Amino acid sequence: MTAALDFTPAPGAAPLHRMVLAQAGAEVRAVLRNGEQLLLTLIIPVLVLVGFSAAPLLELPGRRVDFVAPGVLALAVMSTAFTGQAIGTGFERRYGVLKRLGATPLSRAGLLLAKTLAVIVVEALQVVVLGAVALAMGWRPHGGLLWAGALILAGTAAFSGLALLMAGTLRAEATLAAANLVYLVLLGIGGVVIPVTAFPDGLRAVTDLLPITALTGGLRSVLGGESGPPAAALLILLAWAALSLGLASRTFRWE
C-alpha cells in the first residue's frame, strides 16, 4: 500500500468552484468527444452557414452572409443549450449518473452551475468557429456585440430551461426523438435561414413568440447595426427562461 493510498478517513467537500470546474470540464469533454453532438453543434451550423451564404438557395434580404450568420449563431445556441443538453441530461438520468452525482459532495445547485458553465464554454467555441467562417465569407457585423452577448445568455437560459424540462420528465429515448424534432422544426420556422417575413400572418403570430425567433431576430437587428436595446427579443427570451426554468425545477426527476 503506497503512501498515496492512506485510507484513514479525512472526509470533506472541495471548495464549490473546484467541484463546479471539475464537473464542467467533464461535460465539455463529453460534448467534444461525442460525434453526434459535434454534428449538431458545429458541423450542421457550419454547413448551413456556408451553404446558404454561398449558394442562392433562397431569396434573402440584403447581403446573404449578413442575414445568415446571426441566424446560424442562434441555431448554434439552440443546438447546445437545448438539443444537446436535453439529450445528454436525459441519458445521464437514465444511466443513473445524476443519482450517483447526487451522492457526491457536488450539490444539485453546483451540478446545474457546472452544466451552465459547460454550455457557455461550448457556445464560446461555436461562436469562435462560426464567427471565423462567417468573417472569412465576408460577414461584416456592425457593432452591437454587448447586446448580442446579452441575447445569447438570455437565449441560453430559455433553451436550457426547456431542455431540463424535457430531460427531467420524459424517458431518455423520448427526449432524444423530441429534442431532435423540435430542433428541426425550429430550424425551419424560427427565422434561422428562412425569413419569417415570408410566412403568412397567422403563422407569424405564433413564430414571433418562439425563443428561436426572438433570438434570430434580435441578433440580426443588433449585429445589423440597429441602435438601441433589442427589448422585445430580450423580453420574450427572459419570459421563456422564467417559465421553463420554473417548471423544470418543479417537475425534474433525478432518477
Add this chain to the structure above:
Amino acid sequence: MDSPAVALAGLVKRYGRAVALDGLTLRAERGAVTAILGPNGAGKTSTVEICEGFRRADAGTVRVLGLDPVRDAARLRPRVGIMLQSGGVPPAARAGEWLRTVSRFHAHPLDWRALLALLGLAEHARTPYRRLSGGQQQRLSLAAAVIGRPDLIFLDEPTAGLDPQARHACWEVVRELRARGVSTVLTTHHMDEAEKLADKVVIIDRGGVVAEGSPRSLTGAERQLRFRARPGLDLEELLTALPMGSTAKESPVGHYVIEGHVGPELLGTVTAWCASEGVTADDLSVERRTLEDVFLELTGRELR
C-alpha cells in the same frame, strides 16, 4: 461520544402494495464491517438506499453517523462513500478521467492513479466505461466510493459478477479500510464474503431481521461430520448409537451430515457403525456449520 455508523429502527418501506421493509431494526458499529445478508428481494437494497438518502422510509427512524440522510444530506455526502449495484457512470467517460473528476469533489482525496492501480485498472485509465467488463466497472465504482476518504462506505453487492481474483482485491480494500477505522456496510448474498469480511452479519428476509451477530456466534460452536456413502443408509438406527441431541440427515442423496457434539468419540461411533454395515465412508470431514446452513434453518429457503 461517537454515534453508531448506522442505526435503523422500525423501518417500513412499501412500493405500492408490496412491503419491502417490515419494521427493520439494525445497528452498524463504527469502524466495523457489517454485512447485510439475504436472498434477492429480501430488502437489502431498499435498506441501503434509505441509508444513502436516495429513498425515504414510510415509517421508522434512520440515523447515519448520527445524522438524517435526507435532512442532513449536505453534511453527510462528503463523509459517506457509496457504490451502487450498477451504473452511475456516463458510458462514454474514460475510467481515469471520471475517477479524477470525482476525486476533485473532495477536500483530501486519494491519488486516483494509485487507486486505479491498486484495483488492477491502471491499463484501463483511458478506456470508456461502457467498454470495461462488468467486473472492471464494479471495481471503478468501488474506487469512486473510497476516493474521498470517507468515514463510512455503503457497498451494494460489491462483488456480484467479479472473478475470484477481483473479488479478493475488493476484499483486500475492505480489510484495509477497516484497519484504518472506516466503517463499512455491505450487502451480499455470498456467504463466504460475509463470513470472511464481516464483524457482524445481519441476516434479513422478507423485510425484517431474522438473525444477527458475529459470523462465529451465528454458526455457533456446533460442528458437523460429513461423509459420502451409498444412498439409503438407515439413519434411524445410526442415531440410536449416537449421543442424545445428535441429528443425522442425507442431503443430497449419498451425502450425510451428522450434527451434535462432534468429537473423537462420535467420530469413532460413526465409523464403527459404517464398518458394521459394510459401508465405506468417503470424504469424511469435520466442519463448522456455515452461514448457509444457518440461513436455511432460519428461513427454510436457500439463499439464491
